[in-house]
Amino acid sequence: MGGRNVRRRPLSGTSMQLLNFDPQQLEPGRVRTRRIFTAIMVLLVTAPAVVLMADLHLRTGYDGWKLAHLIVFTVLFGLLAMGALQALLGFILRRQGGDSCRIAASVDWAADDGPLAVRTAVVMPICNEDAGRVMAGVKAIYESLEADGRLPEFDFFILSDSNDPTRWIAEEVAWAALVQELGASDRLFYRKRRVNTNKKAGNIADFCRRWGSHYRYMVVLDADSIMTGGAIVALARMMERNPGVGLIQAVPRLVNGETIFARLQQFASRLYGPVFTAGINYWQLSEANYWGHNAIIRIAPFIKHCSLPELPGDGPFGGRIMSHDYVEAALMRRAGWQVWLAADVQGSFEECPSNLIDFAQRDRRWLQGNLQHARLVVAPGMHAVSRLHFALGILSYLASPLWLAFLALSTAIAWRFKATGLTPLPVDSFADTVEWRFGTEAVLLLGLTLGLLFLPKILALLDLRSQPAEVAAFGGWSRLLAGIFLETVLFTLFAPLLMLFHTKFVVLTLCRRSVGWKTQRRGRDGQSDWRESVATHAGQTALGLVWLALAWWINPTLALWMSPILAGFVLSAPVSYFTGRIAPGLALKRAKVLLTPEESAPTPELIRLELTLATRADASAAWPAVDGGLLQAVADPCINAIHVSQLRTRENPAPANELRFAELRTRLLRDGPVALVPRDKLALLLDSDSMSRLHRDLWATPSADLASEWRAALDHQPAAGNGDVEFTDNDAMLAVK
């Protein structure tokens, strides 16, 4: 892993400068060597453990149960070894000053600081999100680019797929207010799609079809993404420097967590992430993956090669491709465009689910999307590493049912062992030269497993040893170690629960039970709730108690061995509830436990976001809870105008449609929004003529002829105040107070 590919080129002037890595010159042999080396390392770690496990079984005689146990163990241990070795490789590379083969090394950052040659689109697809949070994020990014003097090189697109009318109208109002605040009418655009074909991938594709030809690159964000201007410019510059690169994925750091669960995730990803991502880049190189956001994409090849078809058949394995990002990266790579992971780009952030249940719900979508990739592993023309990405994605979720099977098999083997009354033979082993006893081998195996589990943590700490400022940003050594201890304990409790969730989701998916898309709950909305926690985890608790009793009955030692896992089951409801609450999370934050550098020294963008969120006035909060968006879009002249201004005017409408819309409008005003089904309400909201007419008709209709919701909506508008017009009773004349 040297710098063989680092070459020198003359720069202007007399100096020679260490020249940059050129991805196009990456030698295939070198890439192959790295991958084979990684695979052999995984093998060298996995093989001894497999042999030890095989030997343990050999002592008491093989049967089908033990064979199955060994096979499952091999897969699980291989995955564990792969993760740990990636961390090890990343650690070594970082100790050497960073990988020479990384996309950021392709740019001479000191010399290349001029304006970008082309404009780049920053696109944020959203669907039924909190409009205030979305606009606060856009504002932070916009102002960051503005502060860097880079604003003229970027346009912003908020691409809405919201089908909840209230969310949609709130988005329009918040967007118009943001445009007004930033003076960004020529740079910050909002588009609501009429039909949400193909969800997020279709949303981006729709942007590409309409405006893709205006731009060479697009930076794709998620609704909760934050990127600094510097990070966005860095991505664009790397693209400019490397015309053969189709996509660069920045690594988003998790931020803004308030609950213990969210802060645990951001602490762990922040602490262990750097060594992992450096290790991932070591073997992925130009065949990296796309994570769906915080990435820059070359639009022309994306349009040409990455339009996703529906897979044959119905869900869950057919139909729309749910996890589009992996597939888009694979298609881009198949067409010959490189895909890189920019592990060292700073200033890329996202948020994470606040509690375990929301996390699991998000995983259910991802799980189904990944299982769907099973059909693409053997798709023609894909690069071998793209196939590996698909396979690893599938395995990352299949690992859960495999782990459950492993535990069940362990219990069954122990039970059969007890039933037969056999004892381990002291030397009957194919490792008899070593003369290890049964217990010694078992402890060795446990040690190896724990060693791999803890290796990334140890490496991350060693990596930090040379960065005192970073250690201080984590709260200092003592708090850092306290955080690692807490994170280890709690993730030990979470892991078996996620195993159960994933297993259930895999079974449901295999039973062809599709999942819908659910907007992620954020902030206080994302706090856990007692009833939800108990209802969700009741089955897991019961399973844990039964399993614990069974293990104890079979052999108390087995119960002891399994106790960390069974404790997760038994304590699931209180642990899930407590870690999903904001108050304990903030208390730990005040104590500087689980502190991350982004919390101790947030970037100006994160500070700006927090300030905006703290001071924002959420106009939609005062709207009626039911049909508030529709009521406001019709009743409020300003909101109505903003809404209508964003709709396409129908040309030559069909008479039948006109009649239908007229009938819907009449019913809406006379009988109220409850009289219409959601589809009809959306149809009216999408029709500019109807929205203008509704507004005019509402205000021109006497209150007695309006449904109560409309009377309330009109009453909600500012009433005549001091000094306003009124008719006095005695003279019935229009007068002014």
Place this chain on the structure above:
Amino acid sequence: MKAAPVLSPVVKADAAWSAAADRIARYLRAHRLGNARQVSRLTADIIAIARTRVRPGAEPMALAMETLDAGMVAWFAQVLPAGEAGHAPLLTRGRVALVMGEVPARWPGHFMSGQTVPAELSGFMREADPGRAPEIKFTNMAPRLIAEAAPPGSRLRWQWSYRWPFLRIVSGLMMVVSLWGAAMSAGGR
């Protein structure tokens, strides 16, 4: 203390006209017009004009709103660029400019006042627009079957050079496991 009536001529009003006046006042205030006197004056003017337009079957409230719409369109036509065809687009555009330009707050008293519109106000309203995305230039992005072969000219294909290393890795894995086991087993004999 009552101010002098500003309406001329003073009109008698029944309940329907009273409700219409209330509705007009609310509507104006809903446009963020905070100046009460201005709202009163406009309301009175509009009601007065609407009462001259009474026609059989027309509700006073509808007549008043019609009158207000016509007045707003006329005023917006003064301050906004031509080219927005039709009634509704100009009303829409004008209302958007009114709120985006914060006209009622910045130029209180000017909205529909009949005074000459200050050039600055006009310029501000013309600029005040949330904007529309750049002109749409459609590009074909038709979904293609995944099973299609790699596109012509692609720089990377499913080549033997890429297939073999992985087969080698798999066979290598099996070989090392076998060797390891064999060594441990054979060593003791």
